[in-house]
Amino acid sequence: xxxxxxxxxxxxxxxxxxxxxxxxxxxxxxxxxxxxxxxxxxxxxxxxxxxxxxxxxxxxxxxxxxxxxxxxxxxxxxxxxxxxxxxxxxxxxxxxxxxxxxxxxxxxxxxxxxxxxxxxxxxxxxxxxxxxxx
Amino acid sequence: xxxxxxxxxxxxxxxxxxxxxxxxxxxxxxxxxxxxxxxxxxxxxxxxxxxxxxxxxxxxxxxxxxxxxxxxxxxxxxxxxxxxxxxxxxxxxxxxxxxxxxxxxxxxxxxxxxxxxxxxxxxxxxxxxxxxxxxxxxxxxxxxxxxxxxxxxxxxxxxxxxxxxxxxxxxxxxxxxxxxxxxxxxxxxxxxxxxxxxxxxxxxxxxxxxxxxxxxxxxxxxxxxxxxxxxxxxxxxxxxxxxxxxxxxxxxxxxxxxxxxxxxxxxxxxxxxxxxxxxxxxxxxxxxxxxxxxxxxxxxxxxxxxxxxxxxxxxxxxxxxxxxxxxxxxxxxxxxxxxxxxxxxxxxxxxxxxxxxxxxxxxxxxxxxxxxxxxxxxxxxxxx
Ligand SMILES: [Zn+2]
Numbered sequence: 191x192x193x194x195x196x197x198x199x200x201x202x203x204x205x206x207x208x209x210x211x212x213x214x215x216x217x218x219x220x221x222x223x224x225x226x227x228x229x230x231x232x233x234x235x236x237x238x239x240x241x242x243x244x245x246x247x248x249x250x251x252x253x254x255x256x257x258x259x260x261x262x263x264x265x266x267x268x269x270x271x272x273x274x275x276x277x278x279x280x281x282x283x284x285x286x287x288x289x290x291x292x293x294x295x296x297x298x299x300x301x302x303x304x305x306x307x308x309x310x311x312x313x314x315x316x317x318x319x320x321x322x323x324x
Numbered sequence: 325x326x327x328x329x330x331x332x333x334x335x336x337x338x339x340x341x342x343x344x345x346x347x348x349x350x351x352x353x354x355x356x357x358x359x360x361x362x363x364x365x366x367x368x369x370x371x372x373x374x375x376x377x378x379x380x381x382x383x384x385x386x387x388x389x390x391x392x393x394x395x396x397x398x399x400x401x402x403x404x405x406x407x408x409x410x411x412x413x414x415x416x417x418x419x420x421x422x423x424x425x426x427x428x429x430x431x432x433x434x435x436x437x438x439x440x441x442x443x444x445x446x447x448x449x450x451x452x453x454x455x456x457x458x459x460x461x462x463x464x465x466x467x468x469x470x471x472x473x474x475x476x477x478x479x480x481x482x483x484x485x486x487x488x489x490x491x492x493x494x495x496x497x498x499x500x501x502x503x504x505x506x507x508x509x510x511x512x513x514x515x516x517x518x519x520x521x522x523x524x525x526x527x528x529x530x531x532x533x534x535x536x537x538x539x540x541x542x543x544x545x546x547x548x549x550x551x552x553x554x555x556x557x558x559x560x561x562x563x564x565x566x567x568x569x570x571x572x573x574x575x576x577x578x579x580x581x582x583x584x585x586x587x588x589x590x591x592x593x594x595x596x597x598x599x600x601x602x603x604x605x606x607x608x609x610x611x612x613x614x615x616x617x618x619x620x621x622x623x624x625x626x627x628x629x630x631x632x633x634x635x636x637x638x639x640x641x642x643x644x645x646x647x648x649x650x651x652x653x654x655x656x657x658x659x660x661x662x663x664x665x666x667x668x669x670x671x672x673x674x675x676x677x678x679x680x681x682x683x684x685x686x687x688x689x690x691x692x693x694x695x696x697x698x699x700x701x702x703x704x705x706x707x708x
Contacts, residue, residue: 203456204447212454234568235454241567261475261572263467263519265459268442275464277570284568287458287696300475311457318457 193264193295196271200311200318208238211250213316216308221319223282225251234284253282255306256324260285264295274298278321292322328587331417332545333553333705334427335365335538336663338644340500342651344435344532350382351391353433353534358392361536366548367427372538374398374425376416378408380434380654388431398425404562404699405691407601408432409537409658411701414558416539426541433534434654451565455696463527463604465695467519469572470606474521476573476621479609481521483624485512487605488525488648490632495645497674502529503649512605526605528646533653537662551670556684557588557704564697573621575607575690576700577614584702585616590684592616595704597640597668597679599661599687602647607690608632612639615688615702634677643668643677658689662703669707683707 205213215222224236228245232253239246262276274290276298290298291307304321311318337360339353348356354377362368375396381388385401398419402411409432416428442459445452473479488507495501507525515525545552561579585591592615600615602608609623617639618626631637644650644664647657665687667673684706692698 198459200457201442201444203444203449203452205453206448206450209453232568235451235565237450260570261468261472263464263471263522264517265461265464265519267516267518268459268461268464273459275458275460275468277468277572279570285565285570286568287455287460289458300472320458 191296193272195292195295198271198273200309202311202313202316209236212236213318215250215252216317216319217315219308221253221255221306222250223253223280223284224248232282232284234286253280256281257304257321259290259298259300259302259304261300262290262298276321278304289320290322291320325421326587327417327421327558328556329554330421330542331539331555332542333537333555333662333666334540334545334548335361335367336666337361337364338535338660338663339533339653341533342500342502342531350380350433350435351388354381354388354431355392357433357534357536358429358431361538362429365538365540365550367538369394371427372396372429374416374419374428376400376412376428376430378412378432379403380432380656396425398428406603406656406658407689407691407699407701408656409662410687410689410703411560411699413537413539413555413662413703414560414701417555417558420539420541426544428539429536430539430659431534431536432653432656432659434656435532436530436652436654460696462693463522464519465693466604466606467522469610469694470521470604472572473606473610477624479624481513482509483628484526484605484609485509486627487602487608487632488512490627490630491602491642491646491648493633494643494677495649497676498645498650501645501650502531503645522604522606528603528648528652528657530655531651531653533651535653535659535663537659552708553666553669554706554708555703556706557584557586557590558702559583559587560701562697562699572695573610575610575614575694576698577611577688577702580700580702581615584704588704590704594684595639595686596682597643597665597685599665600641601657601661601688601690602642603657603690607694608641610694611688611690615686634679640679643673658691661687661689665705669705
């Protein structure tokens with residue numbers, strides 16, 4: 191069995207204050223993650239206040255863009271085409287929701303090494319990070 | 325303060341309809357379910373002094389209190405998806421124990437919605453911009469929990485299927501159940517793959533419907549005719565993405581369960597019947613591990629050999645057929661979990677599935693998504 195990857199139209203939800211660097215970074219080819227200068231940990235999804243130590247001394251940092259598949263599922267009934275939602279654990283630490291792309295979806299596995307690619311959204315100024323096999 | 329012995333389930337009602345269309349308004353469905361539970365208790369709307377609702381009340385709590393023309397001294401609206409109604413039973417018991425009301429009415433009434441479309445949940449939700457582009461829907465989020473549980477513990481699709489199969493053995497005796505055919509492992513595995521590794525039959529049914537529960541003080545309970553069902557322990561919690569330290573292999577039951585067991589002063593071995601929220605087969609497998617019915621990672625093995633089937637296995641569950649086969653009113657199965665546990669304790673379940681000497685029962689709700697955020701609430705009840 192094989193389920194070929196196909197590009198799909200990526201919607202965006204209305205951004206909240208502080209969210210833009212993630213999406214604008216992706217549009218510029220950068221995976222941006224929030225880092226806390228007090229407890230020295232990355233977190234995701236990004237907040238101005240660190241969810242671990244509640245410090246406001248957080249900053250955006252560019253992640254390497256490599257990680258492993260924590261889990262995934264291929265949506266076959268949502269339509270119009272199959273797609274693979276996933277959680278990828280970045281080498282920097284946090285696990286982020288994403289899609290696995292540009293591969294036979296039936297070959298995806300937990301623990302698989304992946305690398306970031308950036309996919310355009312329906313908003314030309316915003317992109318999102320997705321991952322393909324490394 | 326403890327709720328132990330300070331509140332009883334006085335009345336229950338499950339609406340028999342599974343498909344209502346435009347025949348009845350949502351408010352009237354709440355009213356009919358409420359009336360049914362009050363009549364079951366032998367009480368009337370005039371006796372109600374506390375009203376408790378979730379997210380399915382058109383116009384909110386005040387609109388429903390107005391519609392029912394209630395005069396109350398306690399109000400609570402708590403919305404944690406399908407688990408809401410177990411939280412509300414706990415909150416009603418707490419309010420009664422604190423003397424804030426003595427007849428608490430909890431109602432659910434809603435219409436089913438297929439969960440396959442990716443929905444924009446509205447503005448201002450902090451996590452939504454970071455999830456919505458990736459196509460999260462209820463089933464693929466639960467599927468990611470199942471996928472990880474399989475990877476980490478070797479759980480199989482055949483094992484998950486046993487949850488559906490066991491529920492179908494119970495549902496065959498329920499004339500109102502949507503699925504009454506006794507299903508085989510092959511029936512589940514041969515059903516279409518919706519979101520790997522979950523098949524269509526790993527999912528609960530989608531139905532309209534509703535139900536209601538009346539929680540009363542010990543003084544009121546003494547005046548009622550039905551067998552007395554006493555609340556002895558309640559626990560609640562939630563579980564989420566933990567700032568990115570995601571672990572999909574356990575649920576909030578790891579916290580709500582021990583709180584409820586400690587208050588009740590009982591252990592999993594004392595539970596004769598369990599209503600376990602069954603949105604998907606994986607929900608049951610993870611929950612029974614987290615409540616301590618088996619070790620972490622062994623839920624897949626535990627559900628085999630008919631262990632969930634009444635009269636056969638170690639932990640009879642969802643003897644009404646559960647969300648798997650009976651109903652899931654408006655995508656929310658919490659209230660029916662409470663209702664079937666009360667039937668078991670009263671000895672009112674169908675004779676073919678009634679657990680013998682059922683003196684202590686548990687009901688557990690999981691609402692939201694195992695894959696992102698969910699509510700967890702555990703109730704332990706005793707027949708007096
Ligand atoms: Zn910090």
